[in-house]
Amino acid sequence: xxxxxxxxxxxxxxxxxxxxxxxxxxxxxxxxxxxxxxxxxxxxxxxxxxxxxxxxxxxxxxxxxxxxxxxxxxxxxxxxxxxxxxxxxxxxxxxxxxxxxxxxxxxxxxxxxxxxxxxxxxxxxxxxxxxxxxxxxxxxxxxxxxxxxxxxxxxxxxxxxxxxxxxxxxxxxxxxxxxxxxxxxxxxxxxxxxxxxxxxxxxxxxxxxxxxxxxxxxxxxxxxxxxxxxxxxxxxxxxxxxxxxxxxxxxxxxxxxxxxxxxxxxxxxxxxxxxxxxxxxxxxxxxxxxxxxxxxxxxxxxxxxxxxxxxxxxxxxxxxxxxxxxxxxxxxxxxxxxxxxxxxxxxxxxxx
Amino acid sequence: xxxxxxxxxxxxxxxxxxxxxxxxxxxxxxxxxxxxxxxxxxxxxxxxxxxxxxxxxxxxxxxxxxxxxxxxxxxxxxxxxxxxxxxxxxxxxxxxxxxxxxxxxxxxxxxxxxxxxxxxxxxxxxxxxxxxxxxxxxxxxxxxxxxxxxxxxxxxxxxxxxxxxxxxxxxxxxxxxxxxxxxxxxxxxxxxxxxxxxxxxxxxxxxxxxxxxxxxxxxxxxxxxxxxxxxxxxxxxxxxxxxxxxxxxxxxxxxxxxxxxxxxxxxxxxxxxxxxxxxxxxxxxxxxxxxxxxxxxxxxxxxxxxxxxxxxxxxxxxxxxxxxxxxxxxxxxxxxxxxxxxxxxxxxxxxxxxxxxxxxxxxxxxxxxxxxxxxxxxxxxxxxxxxxxxxxxxxxxxxxxxxxxxxxxxxxxxxxxxxxxxxxxxxxxxxxxxxxxxxxxxxxxxxxxxxxxxxxxxxxxxxxxxxxxxxxxxxxxxxxxxxxxxxxxxxxxxxxxxxxxxxxxxxxxxxxxxxxxxxxxxxxxxxxxxxxxxxxxxxxxxxxxxxx
Numbered sequence: 001x002x003x004x005x006x007x008x009x010x011x012x013x014x015x016x017x018x019x020x021x022x023x024x025x026x027x028x029x030x031x032x033x034x035x036x037x038x039x040x041x042x043x044x045x046x047x048x049x050x051x052x053x054x055x056x057x058x059x060x061x062x063x064x065x066x067x068x069x070x071x072x073x074x075x076x077x078x079x080x081x082x083x084x085x086x087x088x089x090x091x092x093x094x095x096x097x098x099x100x101x102x103x104x105x106x107x108x109x110x111x112x113x114x115x116x117x118x119x120x121x122x123x124x125x126x127x128x129x130x131x132x133x134x135x136x137x138x139x140x141x142x143x144x145x146x147x148x149x150x151x152x153x154x155x156x157x158x159x160x161x162x163x164x165x166x167x168x169x170x171x172x173x174x175x176x177x178x179x180x181x182x183x184x185x186x187x188x189x190x191x192x193x194x195x196x197x198x199x200x201x202x203x204x205x206x207x208x209x210x211x212x213x214x215x216x217x218x219x220x221x222x223x224x225x226x227x228x229x230x231x232x233x234x235x236x237x238x239x240x241x242x243x244x245x246x247x248x249x250x251x252x253x254x255x256x257x258x259x260x261x262x263x264x265x266x267x268x269x270x271x272x273x274x275x276x277x278x279x280x281x282x283x284x285x286x287x288x289x290x291x292x293x294x295x296x297x298x299x300x301x302x303x304x305x306x307x308x309x310x311x312x313x314x315x316x317x318x319x320x321x322x323x324x325x326x327x328x329x330x331x332x333x334x335x336x337x338x339x340x341x342x343x344x345x346x347x348x349x350x351x352x
Numbered sequence: 353x354x355x356x357x358x359x360x361x362x363x364x365x366x367x368x369x370x371x372x373x374x375x376x377x378x379x380x381x382x383x384x385x386x387x388x389x390x391x392x393x394x395x396x397x398x399x400x401x402x403x404x405x406x407x408x409x410x411x412x413x414x415x416x417x418x419x420x421x422x423x424x425x426x427x428x429x430x431x432x433x434x435x436x437x438x439x440x441x442x443x444x445x446x447x448x449x450x451x452x453x454x455x456x457x458x459x460x461x462x463x464x465x466x467x468x469x470x471x472x473x474x475x476x477x478x479x480x481x482x483x484x485x486x487x488x489x490x491x492x493x494x495x496x497x498x499x500x501x502x503x504x505x506x507x508x509x510x511x512x513x514x515x516x517x518x519x520x521x522x523x524x525x526x527x528x529x530x531x532x533x534x535x536x537x538x539x540x541x542x543x544x545x546x547x548x549x550x551x552x553x554x555x556x557x558x559x560x561x562x563x564x565x566x567x568x569x570x571x572x573x574x575x576x577x578x579x580x581x582x583x584x585x586x587x588x589x590x591x592x593x594x595x596x597x598x599x600x601x602x603x604x605x606x607x608x609x610x611x612x613x614x615x616x617x618x619x620x621x622x623x624x625x626x627x628x629x630x631x632x633x634x635x636x637x638x639x640x641x642x643x644x645x646x647x648x649x650x651x652x653x654x655x656x657x658x659x660x661x662x663x664x665x666x667x668x669x670x671x672x673x674x675x676x677x678x679x680x681x682x683x684x685x686x687x688x689x690x691x692x693x694x695x696x697x698x699x700x701x702x703x704x705x706x707x708x709x710x711x712x713x714x715x716x717x718x719x720x721x722x723x724x725x726x727x728x729x730x731x732x733x734x735x736x737x738x739x740x741x742x743x744x745x746x747x748x749x750x751x752x753x754x755x756x757x758x759x760x761x762x763x764x765x766x767x768x769x770x771x772x773x774x775x776x777x778x779x780x781x782x783x784x785x786x787x788x789x790x791x792x793x794x795x796x797x798x799x800x801x802x803x804x805x806x807x808x809x810x811x812x813x814x815x816x817x818x819x820x821x822x823x824x825x826x827x828x829x830x831x832x833x834x835x836x837x838x839x840x841x842x843x844x845x846x847x848x849x850x851x852x853x854x855x856x857x858x859x860x861x862x863x864x865x866x867x868x869x870x871x872x873x874x875x876x877x878x879x880x881x882x883x884x885x886x887x888x889x890x891x892x893x894x895x896x897x898x899x900x
Contacts, residue, residue, distance in 0.1 A: 069657040165537055169881070236650065236728065245545060245885045315728040316650025318882045319559070 003292035006130055016041055042134075050123070054267050057301070058085045061308050068312055092260035100164050100253045107161035112254065112261035115154045119268040122147050126275045127202045129285045129293030141199045144276065145186065148231065151269075152178035155240070158262075159250035170249020173319050174233065174240035180326040181230040187334035188223040191341040192280050195348060205284030211351050214281040220337035221281045223330050228273040229307060230326070232266070236314035239322055274303040359438045360386045363406055367440075370402045371395060381612075381832060384437050384767075390444040393453045396429070399442055400456045400463075408433050408440050409745045411456070412836070414466040415847050415860040416474035418500045423448050425476060428847070429456075434745060434759060437767035446476065455481035462748025465870040473499040473576075488569030488899065498577055533557055537881075541570045545885040547644060548895025552872065552888075556881060564876035566869055572899040576859055583854040584610050584827045585685060592679035594861065595897040597640050598840050600633035600670070602897075603683040605837045608769060609846040610685050613833025616822055622687035624812035625697070627770045628705070629673070629683065630837075631801040631808075632666055635712070637840035638794045639663040641892045642719070645791065648889035649732050655722050662715050665708050672701055685827065687819025697818070702809050709802045716799065723791075733788035737875045737887035740785040747874055748867045751842025752793045753891055757785035763838040775807045787890035794892075828854050841865050841892050863897040 020038055023029075059074070059082050066073025074081030099105060122144050124134040137143070152175045159171020193199060195216065196207035207213075214221040230237045241249035251262050278284060278299045287295035317325065341348070363386045364377050374395050378387035390399060408431035417426040422445075429442040446453050455478035457464045467478045468487045475497030478484060486493050495507045540551035549570035555563040575594070579587045591606040592599040604626060611618060639659040646655035667677050674682035674689070682689055723729045739749060744757035754761055762779045764772040780796030782789025829850040836845035842864025851857040868891045875887055 065653060068654060070661055071657070165535070235653070238650070239882075245882055247544060312651070312653035313722070314651065315646075315655075315723075315726060315732055317728055317731055318880065320880070320882075321731050 003130065003290045003294075005293050006132075009129075009132060009293075012045075046134075050271075053297075054264075054271065055082070055085050057271065057304055058267060060301075060305070064305065064308055065312055068309075089260060092263075093257055095256040097256040097258065098253075100162055102163045103253065104161045104163060107157055108254075109258075111154055111158040111161060112258040112265075115151070115158065116261045116265045116268065118147060118150050118154060119265045119272065122272045123268075123275070125201060126272070126279055127205055127284060128275075128296050130291050132293055133202065136200065136202050138203075139199045140201045141189070141193065141204070141280075144201075145182075145189075149182065151231075155250055158254070162250070162253035164253050166246045167250045167252045170240045170246050170252070173246075174250055176319065177230060177233070177237070177239055177322060180323050181227045184223050184326060184330035184334045185227040185231065187331060188220040188227065188337060189280070191217045191220040191337050194338075194341055194345065195352070201279050205279050205286070207352060208283040209286055209352075212281060212283040214283075216348050216351065217337055217341055219333055219340070221277075223334045223337065224281065225277060225306075227326075227330060228277060229310060230322070232269050232273055232307070234266070234270070234307065235311040236316045237322060238316060239319045270304060270307065271300075274300050274307065277303050356384050356436055356438050359433075359436055360384065363403075363408075363438070363440060366406055367399065367402055371398060375399065378441075378443060380441065382834070385439045385441055387441040387443065390442055393427075393444045393446050396442070396444065397454050397456055397459060400429075400431075400459050403431050403440055404460065406440075407435070409462075410434075410748050410750075411460055411463040411466055412439070412843065413845060413847060413860065413862045414463065414470050415858070416470045416476055416499065417849055417858045418448070418474065420448065420501050425451050425474060427453065427470070427476065430847075432843075434761050435766075451476040452479055453477075454479050455484075457481050461746050461874075462867070465748070465867050469866075473497060475500065483565075486569075487567075488572040498574060534562070539884065540567075545648065545888055546895075547888070547893045550869070550893070550895055550898065552876075552884070554876070554881070554884075559881050561876050561879050561881060561884070564872055566872045568866070568869070568895075568898050570899065571895065575900045576861060579856055579859040581855065583824075584614075584829075584856065585824065587856070587859070588681050588684065589679075592681050593896065594863070594900055595637075595839075595841075595865075595894045596678055597894050598633050598637040599678060599680050600629050600683060601637075601837060601839050601844065603680065604630055604770075605835050605839070605844045605846050607683050607685055608835035608837065609833040609848045610829075611833075612835055613831060613848050613850050614685070614822075614827060614829040616686050617820060618687055619817045619820055621813045621816035622818045623770050624808055625688055625818060626683055627772065627775075628805055628808050628812075629670070629688075630770070631804050632669060632705070634801050634840045635798050636663050636666045636670070638798050639666070641794060641840075641889075642791075645886075645889040645892075646723070648885040649729065655719070658715070658719065658722075662712055665711070669701070669705055669708060672704075673697060684819065686822045687817070689818060705805060706809060709805060713799075713802065716795070719795075730788065732883075732886055733791060733890070734786060735784070736787045736883050737879065737890055738784060738786045739871060739875050743874075744785060744871075747871050749842070749871055750864050750867060751839065751892075752790050752797065753842065753868050753871070755779060756782035756790035756793045756890075758783055758789075763836055763843055767836065769835070769837055771808065772804075774811070775804050777804050787886050790890045790892075824854075828852060836862075839864050841894060841897070842868055861900055863900055865892070865894050866898045869893055869898060 016038070020034065020041065024034060062073045062084070063080070074084040077084040077087050099108060125140045125144050127133040127136070155174040155178065156171045159167040159174070162168070192204060192213050195213060196204040198204060198207070233240050241251060251259060254262060278296060282299045282303070285291045285293055285296045367375055367388060368377065374392045375388045375390050378389050380387040388399070390396060410432050411429060412432045413430045415428040417428065419426060424445040425448055426443060426445050431440040444453070453476060455467060457467055457478070458480060467481060468484070470476050471478055471484055472486050472488050485491060490511065493511065495511055496503050534555060534557050537554045537556055538551060539554060540546040541549045546552065551567040551570070553565045553567060554561050575590045579590055582590070588603060588606060591602040594602040639662055643656050643659040646659070670680065671677050674680040739747065739753070739757050741758050744754050745759060749757065750761070758781055760779050760781050763769070765779055777800045780793050780800065782793055830852040831850060833848040833850070834845065836843060843862070844864055845862040847860045848856050849858040871891065872888065876884065879887060
């Protein structure tokens, strides 16, 4: 059975190629411009969809939290309050931009867009459906985590540029936390890489055609899930921005659109982590009947819902306790997972 | 437990024999309180030493009363003890022009906040106090002492308020000789950890707090001064504003003091009904605290909103009885409520209260699933902010903070007021005196309160007046009135002095939060920066009460 979405996608692709070719013929543009223009059109289409989905995720989070709180959450703006996020973005755009007196203005301005971009770039590596991806390379998992490693540095810069005490404390905490989460994250990933025999996202997804890696190595999946919540700096691991203690940590001195960019970054990271988890452990686009991007999107949102659920239930550990969890619980678990995978590999490969 | 008479007699004998002619016993209005007049104020430290030997562990209150005609300021020191309702009151007079008296803080830590308060508002200089500074007034205030009778309020306009806003740090100038790895951090006055407006100055090395100084008075309203210009009935409205979390208990404390001063009898049914209201208010206050405390630990989500949801139901109950949600002004002199509606509490209200309680018990189990069954909650609260046993008594803690430290001290048991001697309840106590134990004590107090309410509803007289009529012209009194009650936050008491007019000559409020928050100086030492929110939250601060 053929996946309807893939068919539609290839049809749209054909149409884009036709229209672009027609325009190029009409205007007499040079041949070498064709490919960049084609990519640009794809990016615009993708980001339109992406933005709508992000708005949906934020709205879903608000509604879900509201339901769990026994309250209604957003209701007024648009149908079911859906446009509240757009109103919030507009509000952030028109707000005054305030600098601390002794801030490093250049860095203060530079960090927010840089951080947002860094958080967003890994999207290009993720395969959303059969044949639907921007970039495929045989070391894409390594590149994915290499880009993610840039985030702690930028967060430290963000706190440092404010030249204020609470943001500095928040930034140091963020640096500490982000460095310690990476070990369990990388170790739990090794199991996946070993089983798939590849560092390519697409090959890893294809290796899960018959059974998900989350079922084959549940310990690894759990460690990866917890470590990626730590990476996101979301509750309950929101130590760097602990509201009650250091206000909002490294973001404290940012206002207006800069704060908006940080807020956006949080959701970019949420999206990217959930997508990585889906691709690495939940079998990507595979599902009953036919492989389709629909399954990917569905699983992605389920993972996000799980992350929201965790966020509203648990208490926040102290920074030192958080690091202790990472080093004394998650890393041994990840190593155990690796051992199990190595020992059981012959039997598991039977299932694959 | 020894008989109160014995304790009173022994105290009187010992003190007179120790100090000889410097003290003379005073007959107080209350047989259970023992009073002395100290003729030489310089010997106050000897008196305190003697009283400490006799078991008077805490200073509850130090009141300064300005007497311009006699040219003196009268100081009233009130000491309480943990095992009995006996209190020792020391009266002493110091000249108005040269108000100096030795400080008792070096001997008795719990006197610290009270001495600071008297210095601040009455201008009495306590010689030998380790850190004598303005707490409520600005740090460089030199425009007189507001609680003195001849102080001109228009003087306050002369203070350059707007020029001072940028000089917050000045009283705590960072010494240049300090080591490089030490830094200072100002938490507040606007900060999510501090539940209102107060400031903490922290001296830190890395993540560890070396020293902490609480700094109050950012929204001080001068209620004690204002009360001197309103009559006894009008002042009830001010007591609502003492704490938005528990207005009824403050109404009650004030009204009990005034009834004591004026000698007004209250109908029996009103006494029972007051107790129900006070217990509902205790549950409301603890629920509000539970929500805020959970927020401090780091979930501004489920556990933040669930207690508020239940609190709403109890607020509805009070709204049906009193007609308003937060500031009730419902407990009046002579009983409860306005004359017209005094007997109008319908039978359905009591049934509704019982149902709300039943529902609430189920919800408490739900809270337990989220908090008690959660390892992170234990990690965050166990062993955090420890203040144990004797140290807590020494430092002047009361209420759940003291009970969390393992001391069984509850005014409702020690010195029963209203009908608390006729109902059956337990005092929950902790063991380690950490944040977890304070949480445990408050949760159990809510359970005990539900038992008390149920008992009262079953046992209270079904018929009868809820208020005795006291015509306004009769609300004049001379002498002293005193009350102490168990506020949700600790021991609350009000001391009122009347001069025969319809207005109080001096009204002094003991705020339990003020005494408890002053403990931060001791508790926060060597704590982690990440724990300050939990520690402050576990003390249940209500800043409106501190900045009264």
